[in-house]
Amino acid sequence: MLKLYHGKSSVCSIKARIGLAEKRLDWESCLIDLSKGEQFTPEYLKLNPNAVVPTLDHDGFIVIESSVILQYLDLLNDRNRLMPADIRAQTRARLWLLRTLDMHAAINTMTFATAGREQILAGKTPEEIEHSIKKMPNPRAAAKRRDLIKHGISSSHLDGDFFTLQRMFEDMQTALDQAGWLAGDTYSLADTAVIAYVDRLDRLGLSGFWEERYPCVSSWLEASRARPSYGRAVEAFIGRDEAKRTRDLGGSFWPEIKQKWDRFRRLK
Ligand SMILES: N[C@@H](CCC(=O)N[C@@H](CS)C(=O)NCC(=O)O)C(=O)O
CATH class of the missing domain: 1.20.1050.10 (Glutathione S-transferase Yfyf (Class Pi); Chain A, domain 2)
Structure with a gap:
């Protein structure tokens, strides 16, 4: 299962969500409220020591950095390949x-x-x-x-x-x-x-x-x-x-x- 820790209006989270939608992947949402400082909880810092969103958890495999997340998502299936072949x-x-x-x-x-x-x-x-x-x-x-x-x-x-x-x-x-x-x-x-x-x-x-x-x-x-x-x-x-x-x-x-x-x- 894919779980995305993300902020509603954060640009990097939007990037990851657009990737998920383009790849038509099912995912579980875990919202982090940045204005309330939820990115600083010890639990979240274990996932993302930079205290930023997004973070992707794929069955326990943690991926950070929105551009890396996009590339990871793209490799998950052959449907709608987003990385050009050329x-x-x-x-x-x-x-x-x-x-x-x-x-x-x-x-x-x-x-x-x-x-x-x-x-x-x-x-x-x-x-x-x-x-x-x-x-x-x-x-x-x-x-x-x-x-x-x-x-x-x-x-x-x-x-x-x-x-x-x-x-x-x-x-x-x-x-x-x-x-x-x-x-x-x-x-x-x-x-x-x-x-x-x-x-x-x-x-x-x-x-x-x-x-x-x-x-x-x-x-x-x-x-x-x-x-x-x-x-x-x-x-x-x-x-x-x-x-x-x-x-x-x-x-x-x-x-x-x-x-x-x-x-x-x-x-x-
Ligand atoms: N290079 C990182 C940047 C992530 C980042 O800075 N995210 C912002 C939201 S777009 C954040 O979580 N900021 C936390 C804060 O402002 O405390 C990525 O692309 O994932």
Whole structure:
């Protein structure tokens, strides 16, 4: 039996759920509420010492890291193979899977500099916030979170992540201009891996990052959302009210972020 420890709106969990849906696999759900700190319980830390979701438990075999989980799921059956057979398409897919680590860092910044920060500040005292940050096992991740909560969109993290986003959208535009999907003509593990990040930016009301300059990204997002896996992995877990709240909250930062983004691009 496959059991997924996951968060309702966490991007990496969405990635794993999209993989499960694309592969039409049955799975047991174990929800971890990140806002309540359930990722820090001793039981969960035994499964995932990084105190992050998702974690896959396949009859006692534990798999962490969402991109590795996707590849594991793909190997479980021959139905709807997501890793392309063609060696070049496969290489392109592997590169996208690797790049999701940087993408995650950038999306994490945009989340915790905007709507995520607002929600945390509204729901916790400064002492509670520091208490939960101190539980984060990775000191670098903890320092970043502390900085984002303190400075919001003025954090120095934004510039480095603008670089990641610019590269990501430029390369997506180039790939999608040549073929229908990221690794080639057919939907693949590359698309399964990347959609959650672009979807999150859109849900944060930050689609301005790509809408004007990278139109292929918009059509790819639309095509990815039209797949049945999106409804099962995303819409089934994120209610309309929550979606609206996040979009309104995050989107209120776009004019200021856009100014920074435009300045960053002028200097490049
Ligand atoms: N590289 C990891 C990143 C996992 C990760 O950072 N997950 C986030 C949610 S998307 C998390 O659990 N954060 C816990 C926290 O913020 O305390 C993966 O792809 O699985």
